Amino acid sequence: MSNNIPENLRYSKDHEWVGVDGDIATIGITDYAQHSLGDVVYIDMPRVGDKFSAHEAFGSVESVKAVSEIFLPIAGEISEVNDGLNDTPESVNNDPYTDGWMVKIKMDNPGEADGMLSAAEYEEYLEASA
Amino acid sequence: MSETELKRTPLNSVHRALGGRMVDFGGWDMPVQYPAGVIEEHMRCRTRSGLFDVSHMGEIWVEGPDAVDFVNRLTTNDVTKLIDGQAHYSALTNAKGGVVDDLLVYRFSHDRLLLVVNAGTTEKDWAWIKSHHSEHDDLGLRNASAEYCQIAVQGPDxxxxxxxxxxxxxxxxxxxxxxxxxxxxxxxxxxxxxYTGEDGFEVYAAPEFAEQLWNKLLDTGKYDSEGGILPCGLAARNTLRLESAMSLYGHELGDDITPLEAGLGWITKLDKPDGFTGRDALAAQKESGLTRKIAGFEMTEPGIARDGFDVYVAGEKVGVVTSASPAPFLKKNIGLAFLPPDLAKIGQEIRIDVRGKHLAAVVVPTPFYKRQK
Incomplete structure (x- = not known):
């Protein structure tokens, strides 16, 4: 199976992606993650203003078969949540990198995302763990 | 268990070719879903048709003049009521009234019965049944599980x-x-x-014809075209049976769970003239009253219950979830749970411990889904 891994994003080993714009980071789960989960039916999201440290679980994503925690790869304060996913959780399956985004955070350390995996490194990681 | 040790149905390579995601299901290498995904598979079966490989189920023949008496002694339902060409749902029970397995009993003739049992319990059932075969019984027993494939075609089409x-x-x-x-x-x-709550058929044949039958059913059902038949994996099989509130062995049924507790009083014929294994224990349980019984519930706030989650009422733990899932057709989050009988009443508000959050749910009638006839 070939994975869809956009070049312009950063990745975690927990299969989250991060898109950085200034001090705001957009976070979701990768194509690999959504495929492993199967049909997503519910996302338990944090509230705007909630603060998390790096690698802390900020919510959970549930498919018909399973539940999986989602981790914030980098520290920050929730600035926006994708409320649209309440009505269309399937966006996480269909468009994991666009409509399926989950939260935006104001990063505590805007440079922190640089330490995450690049697209090439994430692809290597997936291949190595396959 | 490594993959090489898993048992395979005669359709294993067909599932792989169809893109089925294979998992270890009780020692069997089975497709949990195909590329369409569990929701689409579930919906297609409810609205048009779905195709299921259930070849992993066990088949045991009981043949001879004492066949009906023998099976009647081992199972809860009344085998003497079956006519040729009829089947019924039943349970094999142990001396304490616990369920060794749930099964279908097919009557081919007065001296020829077929028992269809669960895959994961086939060996246990076979040993159990053989151990009750005394020299006084004029009959033969045969575990014919390897001699059949079983394909289910289910749904309105x-x-x-x-x-x-x-x-x-x-x-x-x-x-x-x-x-x-x-x-x-x-x-x-x-x-x-x-096992879906839909009309449909289960077809048993020799395993060497499994691929032919499967592919013919896919072709005839116009797989790959709009609204055509879809192969359905174990995930859809589970959500379909759960919407229909059918019991699953190892969840609502088990060696320490009686059919009365599981809500299967309708197949438990305590008045059969010659009784059956576990009959006295079940009669005593009925007399003294149940301490738990299966009830259906639906979540009334966002969140999904899962198997094994605890159930609370007024801050007290009162029961446990046996099966739960999002229900793709009903678009609700539903489940079955053991509750004390006085709390297993429709409208009873309960709370499910979803990873530390006690989320609201309510006891509702079962089946959750009933097809329009």
Whole structure:
């Protein structure tokens, strides 16, 4: 199976992606993650203003078969949540990198995302763990 | 268990070719879903048709003059009420009234019965049944599980699809009846039964014809075209049975769970003249009253219950979830749970411990889903 891994994003080993714009980071789960989960039916999201440290679980994503925690790869304060996913959780399956985004955070350390995996490194990681 | 040790149905390579995601299911290498995904598979089966490989189920023949008496002694339902060509749902019970397995009993004739049992319990059942075969019983027992594939075609379109492949008049087969006949020229048992809550058939044939029958059913059902038949994996099989509130062994049923607790009083014939294994224990339980029984619930706030979650009322733990899932057709989050009988009442508000959050749910009637006839 070939994975869809956009070049312009950063990745975690927990299969989250991060898109950085200034001090705001957009976070979701990768194509690999959504495929492993199967049909997503519910996302338990944090509230705007909630603060998390790096690698802390900020919510959970549930498919018909399973539940999986989602981790914030980098520290920050929730600035926006994708409320649209309440009505269309399937966006996480269909468009994991666009409509399926989950939260935006104001990063505590805007440079922190640089330490995450690049697209090439994430692809290597997936291949190595396959 | 490593993959090489898993048992395979004769359709294993077909599932892989269809893109089925294979998992270890009780020692069997089975597709949990195909590329369409569990929701689409579930919906297609409810609205049009779905195809299921259930070849992993076990088949045990009981043959001889004492066949009916023998099976009647081991199971809760009344085998003497079956006529030739009829099947019923039943349970094998132990001396304490616990369920060794749930099963279908098919009566081919007064001296020929077929027991269809769960895959994961086939060996246990076979040992159990053999151990009750005394020299006074004039009958033979045969574990024929390897001699059959079993393919289920289920849903509103199922009869029409299967009818194109057989000269047998399917309209003449009533629910929970069966006949033998040819399907696409292959000798088969054609049974109007299933585990989805839909109308449909289960077809048993020799395993070497499994691929032929499967592919023919896919072709005839117009797989790959709009609204055509979809192969359905174990995930859809589970959500379909759960919406219909059918018991799953290892969840609502087990060696330490009685059929009365599981809500299967309707197959538990305590008044059979010659009794059955576990009958006295079950009669005593009925007399003294149940301490728990299966109830259906639906979540009333966002969140999904899962198997094994605890159930609370007024801050006290009162029960446990046996099966729960999002229900794709009903678009609710539903489940079955053991509750004390006084709390297993429709409208009772309960709370489910979802990873530390006690989320609201309410006891509702079962089945959650009932097809329109």
């Amino acid at each position: 199922a009869t029409g699809i299967l009818q194109k492949l057989t000269a047998t008049d399917l309209g003449a087969i009533k629910y929970y009846h069966f006949t033998t006949g040819e399907v696409d020229g292959v000798d088969s048992i054609i049974s109007r039964t299933g």
